[in-house]
Amino acid sequence: MENLTPMMKQYMEIKEKYKDSILFFRLGDFYEMFFEDAKIASKELEITLTQRDCGQEEKAPMCGIPHHVSDTYISKLVEKGYKVAICDQLENPALAKGIVKRDVVRIITPGTITDANMLDDKSNNFLVSIYFDDFGIGITYVDNSTGEMYTTEFQNDEDSCYRFIIDELGKTTPSEIICNNKFTLNKRYMKIIKNKINPYINTYENIKEVDEKLKSYIYNLYKIDDLKKIGINEKIYAIISTSKLIEYLYDTQKNSLDHINTINYYEPANYMVMDINTRTNLEINETIRSKEKKGALIGILDKTQTAMGGRLLKKWLEQPLLDMRQIKGRLEVVEFFTNNLMIMDDLRALLRDIYDIERLSSKITNSNCNGRDFLSLKNSIKVLPEIKEILNKCDNEQLNKLGKKIDDLHDIYTLIESAIDDEAPITLKEGGLIKTGYNKELDELRDSSFKGKEWLSNLELQERNKTGIKNLKIGYNRIYGYYLEVTKSNLNLVPKYFIRKQTLANSERYYTEELKNMEAKILGSEEKSLDMEYEIFLTIRNSIKMEIKRLQEVSKYIATLDVLCSFGFVANNNNYVKPELNIKGVIEIDEGRHPVVEATIDNNLFIPNDTYLDTGQNMVQIITGPNMAGKSTYMRQVAIITLLAQIGSFVPAKKANIGIVDRIFTRIGASDNLSQGESTFMVEMNEVSNIIKSATSKSLIILDEVGRGTSTYDGLSIAWAVVEFILENISAKTLFATHYHELTQLEEKFKGIVNLTILAEEKGDDIVFLRKIVKGSTNRSYGIQVAKLAGINKEIIDRANEILTQIEGSHEINLNNNSKDISKQLNLLDYKKDYFLDRIKNIDIHNLTPIEALNTLNNLVEDAKGLKERS
Numbered sequence: 001m002e003n004l005t006p007m008m009k010q011y012m013e014i015k016e017k018y019k020d021s022i023l024f025f026r027l028g029d030f031y032e033m034f035f036e037d038a039k040i041a042s043k044e045l046e047i048t049l050t051q052r053d054c055g056q057e058e059k060a061p062m063c064g065i066p067h068h069v070s071d072t073y074i075s076k077l078v079e080k081g082y083k084v085a086i087c088d089q090l091e092n093p094a095l096a097k098g099i100v101k102r103d104v105v106r107i108i109t110p111g112t113i114t115d116a117n118m119l120d121d122k123s124n125n126f127l128v129s130i131y132f133d134d135f136g137i138g139i140t141y142v143d144n145s146t147g148e149m150y151t152t153e154f155q156n157d158e159d160s161c162y163r164f165i166i167d168e169l170g171k172t173t174p175s176e177i178i179c180n181n182k183f184t185l186n187k188r189y190m191k192i193i194k195n196k197i198n199p200y201i202n203t204y205e206n207i208k209e210v211d212e213k214l215k216s217y218i219y220n221l222y223k224i225d226d227l228k229k230i231g232i233n234e235k236i237y238a239i240i241s242t243s244k245l246i247e248y249l250y251d252t253q254k255n256s257l258d259h260i261n262t263i264n265y266y267e268p269a270n271y272m273v274m275d276i277n278t279r280t281n282l283e284i285n286e287t288i289r290s291k292e293k294k295g296a297l298i299g300i301l302d303k304t305q306t307a308m309g310g311r312l313l314k315k316w317l318e319q320p321l322l323d324m325r326q327i328k329g330r331l332e333v334v335e336f337f338t339n340n341l342m343i344m345d346d347l348r349a350l351l352r353d354i355y356d357i358e359r360l361s362s363k364i365t366n367s368n369c370n371g372r373d374f375l376s377l378k379n380s381i382k383v384l385p386e387i388k389e390i391l392n393k394c395d396n397e398q399l400n401k402l403g404k405k406i407d408d409l410h411d412i413y414t415l416i417e418s419a420i421d422d423e424a425p426i427t428l429k430e431g432g433l434i435k436t437g438y439n440k441e442l443d444e445l446r447d448s449s450f451k452g453k454e455w456l457s458n459l460e461l462q463e464r465n466k467t468g469i470k471n472l473k474i475g476y477n478r479i480y481g482y483y484l485e486v487t488k489s490n491l492n493l494v495p496k497y498f499i500r501k502q503t504l505a506n507s508e509r510y511y512t513e514e515l516k517n518m519e520a521k522i523l524g525s526e527e528k529s530l531d532m533e534y535e536i537f538l539t540i541r542n543s544i545k546m547e548i549k550r551l552q553e554v555s556k557y558i559a560t561l562d563v564l565c566s567f568g569f570v571a572n573n574n575n576y577v578k579p580e581l582n583i584k585g586v587i588e589i590d591e592g593r594h595p596v597v598e599a600t601i602d603n604n605l606f607i608p609n610d611t612y613l614d615t616g617q618n619m620v621q622i623i624t625g626p627n628m629a630g631k632s633t634y635m636r637q638v639a640i641i642t643l644l645a646q647i648g649s650f651v652p653a654k655k656a657n658i659g660i661v662d663r664i665f666t667r668i669g670a671s672d673n674l675s676q677g678e679s680t681f682m683v684e685m686n687e688v689s690n691i692i693k694s695a696t697s698k699s700l701i702i703l704d705e706v707g708r709g710t711s712t713y714d715g716l717s718i719a720w721a722v723v724e725f726i727l728e729n730i731s732a733k734t735l736f737a738t739h740y741h742e743l744t745q746l747e748e749k750f751k752g753i754v755n756l757t758i759l760a761e762e763k764g765d766d767i768v769f770l771r772k773i774v775k776g777s778t779n780r781s782y783g784i785q786v787a788k789l790a791g792i793n794k795e796i797i798d799r800a801n802e803i804l805t806q807i808e809g810s811h812e813i814n815l816n817n818n819s820k821d822i823s824k825q826l827n828l829l830d831y832k833k834d835y836f837l838d839r840i841k842n843i844d845i846h847n848l849t850p851i852e853a854l855n856t857l858n859n860l861v862e863d864a865k866g867l868k869e870r871s
Contacts, residue, residue, distance in 0.1 A: 111176025122310025129245035138237025170276030309562025330648025337568025371424025452522035576650035625758030
């Protein structure tokens with residue numbers, strides 16, 4: 001750093017500590033970036049790249065942005081996956097001796113954002129910490145904008161740990177992960193995380209031992225001396241992941257973390273598990289194609305009035321309940337609202353006036369709040385007494401209890417109402433924050449300033465009259481203070497007691513001794529007034545900061561009330577019913593409907609369907625029927641109705657009795673992962689493998705077109721074996737849609753398998769989908785008719801019908817034999833029809849050497865011998 005200017009030397013010293021971040025270096029009213037940071041920022045933010053003398057022969061690349069609009073630019077960089085280190089001036093430049101003291105006051109990363117303008121109101125922004133070794137895994141996650149922190153751990157074999165962590169990450173969808181080296185070196189984890197979630201990833205060293213220094217981060221944050229007080233004293237993996245998360249927050253936020261004042265240890269086994277594929281396939285939070293909320297399940301369910309309620313609804317969808325008592329409690333409240341619509345509407349109207357108390361609380365503890373934030377908080381608190389009154393009068397025990405729990409926060413309301421001006425600005429040091437009448441000394445200073453300005457107006461009038469300069473005016477700027485301004489055309493009228501202060505192109509500026517003396521009084525009063533206002537604001541902020549836990553408790557209760565009101569509103573508007581619950585493992589639905597598909601169809605034309613699944617004769621249902629006829633919709637609606645029941649929502653049906661399920665699995669539709677080197681079939685087999693390994697007898701499995709990604713007979717073999725394994729080894733309720741019509745013969749072979757088909761009506765060469773599920777089977781998929789509907793050329797359609805007739809006449813598989821006979825049939829057909837033809841067609845006889853030709857022929861002979869032996 002030889003020959004660098006003092007300022008640039010300071011920059012380089014600070015940048016050295018934050019090599020992985022883009023450094024926003026405060027210079028006056030701008031944040032400047034230099035060298036490589038400037039090149040990156042210039043490109044990503046589309047701002048001009050310039051140069052600055054740095055004391056060396058070659059100038060430093062530079063770009064900058066005004067500090068008052070920095071949030072917009074920071075947001076863009078963070079969205080693109082960069083860290084931003086904010087380096088501010090730590091002293092008043094006017095009072096500094098030499099170089100102004102500067103240092104990084106905060107590092108903004110994808111997972112630590114607190115600015116509401118950079119976040120989705122109704123979604124959490126999670127930062128996840130993971131610790132992993134050969135024996136187990138710990139995971140802790142936090143939303144820095146709300147203060148929520150959760151932790152858990154899992155100890156088992158590697159395969160089980162893999163499924164555990166992927167399920168948890170699929171649920172939290174973090175924007176940023178911190179993890180130990182061993183975890184990042186695991187290609188299996190990294191492959192799916194980057195492909196499915198793609199968070200920003202930070203790495204730390206592996207932990208050799210859990211010492212007191214590591215635990216001290218938890219002790220300090222939660223102000224405890226024993227981990228028993230937060231329930232993780234024996235949870236080694238949770239302790240490590242939590243400690244490293246808190247350490248990271250201290251390192252990046254460099255501020256109070258008082259809003260993170262509780263940690264919730266949870267057992268994943270206490271909630272229904274849905275893996276990342278199931279969440280995607282059921283389109284719970286976003287659609288598969290557009291990645292939008294509209295068209296997803298949450299788009300139908302979310303009629304919440306507050307941001308807190310929206311986030312809680314999403315959490316309930318991510319963690320459906322297994323405890324029947326808790327589910328019934330929610331359902332009873334929803335039922336009360338559907339029977340008392342006026343009460344529900346009154347509560348929803350009041351909830352509409354409540355701002356995001358959770359995120360306002362975090363801004364207060366982070367010292368990022370302003371006067372308008374306090375006004376938002378005051379307006380939110382204002383409606384609490386009325387909400388309490390309504391709840392206390394409800395003929396529902398749970399709502400009565402909720403009403404008693406809600407703190408009306410009267411003291412906080414009174415403080416803000418008496419102190420903060422109703423027109424408070426966003427800025428904190430330019431006045432207008434504190435109401436007149438709140439502080440006597442402040443009022444006196446303001447009065448002095450006001451009287452001084454009144455005196456200036458009188459002086460301006462007097463001087464005009466005395467001098468005859470009719471356009472004379474008194475002005476002010478921050479550098480020159482107050483002045484008397486006279487245009488050039490009136491300079492001959494300037495009296496001798498005017499003292500020249502500044503010369504401009506069209507005028508001269510003067511002062512008088514009288515004006516100079518009054519200036520000192522006015523500016524002194526104004527400066528003292530502004531300083532006092534700021535100090536009063538800080539005192540108010542600190543007072544409210546002491547009550548953060550109360551604010552967070554209220555926000556939790558308001559969010560719960562909001563979600564339950566939303567459930568009631570949706571149930572009433574969409575004709576949903578209260579589901580019954582059972583522990584027998586029965587899922588019985590009368591006239592069930594898909595909530596999202598139904599909403600897109602006009603005039604109530606959605607065709608409802610019945611469902612009956614149990615753990616005995618109706619455990620596995622094989623569904624056949626045409627493409628586009630509604631098989632996938634039907635299966636999805638069964639899964640969604642079950643999910644809705646277990647979050648405590650009413651369901652789209654005429655009647656429903658739902659047996660609690662511990663897991664829902666879905667394998668629906670074709671997809672590939674070519675960027676990771678995986679074909680459609682490989683993706684399908686991976687998903688099926690996960691289901692087989694994870695499902696239990698209490699699970700619900702939805703499988704659609706298993707085996708379609710490979711040759712016909714390979715696929716049929718796999719599909720048949722999967723059905724048999726689920727029935728005999730897992731005993732899970734399963735809906736299995738297929739175009740392998742041969743599988744319908746399994747109903748006769750196994751108890752517990754039932755055939756269903758979706759009706760279609762042929763009209764000549766055309767087909768009409770009736771979208772009705774009935775018992776029975778079909779041996780046709782009507783694929784050619786569907787192709788015709790899609791507009792395929794008539795010549796192709798006619799030829800396809802000819803080929804189909806030939807194939808159907810020569811192929812038949814009988815599954816009513818034993819496993820060995822079936823395997824024999826399938827293998828023979830596979831070799832005869834596919835394998836040898838492909839081998840022979842692909843021989844390039846014109847380019848084979850004699851030796852290669854003999855080897856090729858020998859290989860075919862050996863394969864033929866193998867086929868004969870298997871025959």
